[in-house]
Amino acid sequence: MIISMGSHATKEQIEQVCDRIREFGYKVHSIQGEERVVIGAVGIGDVTACLDQLEAMPGVESAVRISAPYKFVSREFRSQRTRVRVNGTEIGGDDFVVIAGPCSVETESQIMRTAEAVARAGARLLRGGAYKPRTSPYEFQGLELEGLKLLRKAKEATGLAIVTEVMSDGEVELVAEYADILQIGARNMQNISLLKALGRTTRPILLKRGMSSTIRELLMSAEYIVAHGNPQVVLCERGIRTFEPATRNTCDISAVAVLNELTHLPVLVDPSHAAGRRSLVPPLARAAVAVGADGLLVEVHPTPEKAFSDGAQSLAIPEFEAMMQSLGPYLKIWRETRVAEGAAAL
Numbered sequence: 001m002i003i004s005m006g007s008h009a010t011k012e013q014i015e016q017v018c019d020r021i022r023e024f025g026y027k028v029h030s031i032q033g034e035e036r037v038v039i040g041a042v043g044i045g046d047v048t049a050c051l052d053q054l055e056a057m058p059g060v061e062s063a064v065r066i067s068a069p070y071k072f073v074s075r076e077f078r079s080q081r082t083r084v085r086v087n088g089t090e091i092g093g094d095d096f097v098v099i100a101g102p103c104s105v106e107t108e109s110q111i112m113r114t115a116e117a118v119a120r121a122g123a124r125l126l127r128g129g130a131y132k133p134r135t136s137p138y139e140f141q142g143l144e145l146e147g148l149k150l151l152r153k154a155k156e157a158t159g160l161a162i163v164t165e166v167m168s169d170g171e172v173e174l175v176a177e178y179a180d181i182l183q184i185g186a187r188n189m190q191n192i193s194l195l196k197a198l199g200r201t202t203r204p205i206l207l208k209r210g211m212s213s214t215i216r217e218l219l220m221s222a223e224y225i226v227a228h229g230n231p232q233v234v235l236c237e238r239g240i241r242t243f244e245p246a247t248r249n250t251c252d253i254s255a256v257a258v259l260n261e262l263t264h265l266p267v268l269v270d271p272s273h274a275a276g277r278r279s280l281v282p283p284l285a286r287a288a289v290a291v292g293a294d295g296l297l298v299e300v301h302p303t304p305e306k307a308f309s310d311g312a313q314s315l316a317i318p319e320f321e322a323m324m325q326s327l328g329p330y331l332k333i334w335r336e337t338r339v340a341e342g343a344a345a346l
């Protein structure tokens with residue numbers, strides 16, 4: 001059950017609602033939204049009687065039953081898209097948002113050159129890994145704090161907001177000092193302690209789908225973050241592991257359409273990790289626009305052949321510029337579709 005309190009609900013009214021929910025044997029998760037408090041109740045009890053009573057209580061705007069196992073992130077809970085605001089950019093809103101940058105932050109000149117180039121080409125946020133979850137312990141593990149400091153410099157120089165990965169709950173506070181969005185990598189999608197810690201931060205979260213995770217598991221992980229207090233979650237399809245070896249992963253483009261039905265959260269596509277090969281990135285990026293994603297996460301490097309990680313799938317700067325150009329006609333249709341969708345919802 002989800003209980004939305006009216007915008008003028010008092011603390012006492014909220015407390016009374018929580019007490020009544022507990023009396024019915026449910027567990028309470030409340031989240032403080034921008035305008036109102038929303039209370040989630042989970043467990044086993046007499047739903048119909050509980051809903052009837054709650055709806056009649058002072059301060060309650062609505063009380064509804066959500067059948068999906070994920071509650072706060074489901075479309076049943078909220079039919080309108082969630083817009084996640086980052087430094088003046090809205091993800092999930094009226095603009096398609098491109099996030100670009102190198103897999104790893106390597107040197108000052110590398111991150112500065114990339115940041116300036118992607119900003120010029122139309123990217124709205126800069127991505128770069130400082131803490132890298134590498135498959136092999138012998139591969140480059142990232143510059144860590146030094147990398148975060150370089151990202152801050154790049155932000156100061158370009159105004160681009162920063163997206164960077166956090167790998168453990170103990171590092172959330174530190175990374176959040178430097179990042180505008182915290183990225184959770186595929187390998188950590190079900191790191192429950194980390195998800196709970198993300199619920200307690202005020203930064204938005206970019207949650208990547210695990211390479212062997214179902215859409216439902218992705219939504220349950222998002223639910224952890226929201227149920228623990230942070231409603232600003234952006235999802236990212238980054239390719240899943242299948243029997244097909246021609247690409248690094250299989251870009252599950254249909255996941256975007258499915259997610260758009262099941263959740264109000266924004267959905268990005270990462271064509272770089274999905275493809276594993278730079279020639280495939282622009283066509284997959286166009287597919288992401290066409291299917292109705294909210295944006296892209298793309299790896300770009302000034303000299304991909306010398307990259308410390310993921311060089312084969314990184315676009316060189318002129319290739320990124322060309323890709324951005326090629327998206328133009330698709331973005332026109334994307335905007336028209338969004339406007340029509342907004343008008344239909346009124």
Ligand code: PEP
Nearest residue numbers: 103185186187208238273
């Ligand atoms: C990355 O974004 O560089 C990364 C490691 O991605 P993923 O977690 O999707 O493998």
Ligand code: MN
Nearest residue numbers: 103299309310
């Ligand atoms: Mn990478």
